[in-house]
Amino acid sequence: MNELFEKQVFEIIMMTPKGRVTSYGAIAKAVGFPNHSRQVGNVLKNYDEDFPAHWVCNSSGRITASCQRDFVGKLKLEGVEVKDGKIQNFKKIFWNPLQEL
DNA sequence: GTTTTGACGCTAA
DNA sequence: ATTAGCGCCAAAA
Known part of the structure; x- marks a missing residue:
């Protein structure tokens, strides 16, 4: 993809509030x-x-890449509970970037 | 140029 | 809650 796309993606991720998560599709x-x-x-x-x-x-609130890095640990550090690669309270802590635009 | 792959998403059973 | 099938699209093979 082009540079702009990548740049925008990063931008959205940096906007994500601590203790919340978002999704690829969003x-x-x-x-x-x-x-x-x-x-x-x-x-x-x-x-x-x-x-x-x-x-x-x-x-679906699932961590797909947890095998690569210590995502679970980092999430827990920020107050996000993960059980078997599945995020607990997913619906609660999900952050939709579309709302902030 | 064609086929396969992949940190995905949605709907229907 | 799970599974199966299909749609999607850039990158790698």
């Missing part, structure tokens, strides 16, 4: 590419360790 929509949820995941897979990619999960 971000895709927010940046104007409703059907590019997969590409959102793609940009998230190659960047630094410190970037808060753990705030992004799939639409």
Whole structure:
């Protein structure tokens, strides 16, 4: 994808409130590419360790990439409970970027 | 140029 | 709550 897309994706993620999570699809929509949820995941897979990619999960509240990094730990640190790769209270802590635009 | 892959999403059983 | 099937689209093969 183009640089702009990637830039926008990062931007949305940085807007995510602490202790909340959002989804690939929601971000895709927010940046104007409703059907590019997969590409959102793609940009998230190659960047630094410190970037808060753990705030992004799939639409069913599942952590897909927890096998790569310690997302669960980081989330817990921020008050997000994860049980078997599944985010507890997902509906409660889900943050929709579309509301903030 | 064509096929496969993949950190996805939605709907219907 | 789970599973199966289909739609989606850029990147890699």
